[in-house]
Amino acid sequence: MMTYDPSNIFAKILAGELPCHKVYEDDTALVMMDIFPQSKGHTLVLPKAPSRNLLDADPATLSAVMPLVQRVARAVEAVTKADGLRIAQFNEAPAGQTVFHLHFHIIPVYEGIALGAHGGGKADDAELAALAKNIAAKL
Numbered sequence: 039m040m041t042y043d044p045s046n047i048f049a050k051i052l053a054g055e056l057p058c059h060k061v062y063e064d065d066t067a068l069v070m071m072d073i074f075p076q077s078k079g080h081t082l083v084l085p086k087a088p089s090r091n092l093l094d095a096d097p098a099t100l101s102a103v104m105p106l107v108q109r110v111a112r113a114v115e116a117v118t119k120a121d122g123l124r125i126a127q128f129n130e131a132p133a134g135q136t137v138f139h140l141h142f143h144i145i146p147v148y149e150g151i152a153l154g155a156h157g158g159g160k161a162d163d164a165e166l167a168a169l170a171k172n173i174a175a176k177l
C-alpha cells in the first residue's frame with residue numbers, strides 16, 4: 039500500500055497554509071467547494087485524519103465522516119435544486135485520484151446538463167464564495 043504524503047495540497051489547506059472556499063469545519067472534517075467543479079455546487083468533504091484514500095483510512099474516520107457527507111449532500115441539494123447527486127471517491131491515479139488525501143465528492147447533477155470533465159476549468163471565485171455561504175446556511 040502506498041504511504042501518505044503530507045505535502046499534498048489538501049493537507050496544506052487543512053493546515054491553513056492554502057486558502058479554500060470553506061463551507062464547514064469541525065474537529066474531524068473540512069468541507070469546501072471544488073474549485074474545478076464538474077457542475078455547479080460540486081463540494082468536497084475531507085476527513086482531517088491523514089490517509090491517502092479509502093484503502094488506508096481508519097474505519098473510525100469513515101464512520102465519523104459518512105453522516106457529514108449525507109448532511110452536506112442534503113444542503114447541496116437544497117441550495118442547488120439539483121435533480122440528483124453523485125457521491126464519488128477515487129482510489130489511486132489509475133482510478134482518477136489526483137489529490138492523495140481522502141475526500142468525498144458531492145456532485146450535483148442537473149437533468150439535461152452533462153457533467154464537466156473531472157478536474158476541468160476553474161470556477162469563478164465570487165460564485166464559489168456565494169455557494170459556500172449558502173450551503174453552510176443549510177447545514
Ligand code: AMP
Binds near residue numbers: 047058072075128158
Ligand atoms: P480526486 O481526483 O478525487 O483526487 O479529486 C481532487 C479534486 O480536487 C478535483 O475534483 C479537483 O478539481 C479538486 N481540487 C484540486 N485542487 C483544489 C483546490 N486547491 N481547492 C479545491 N479543490 C481542488
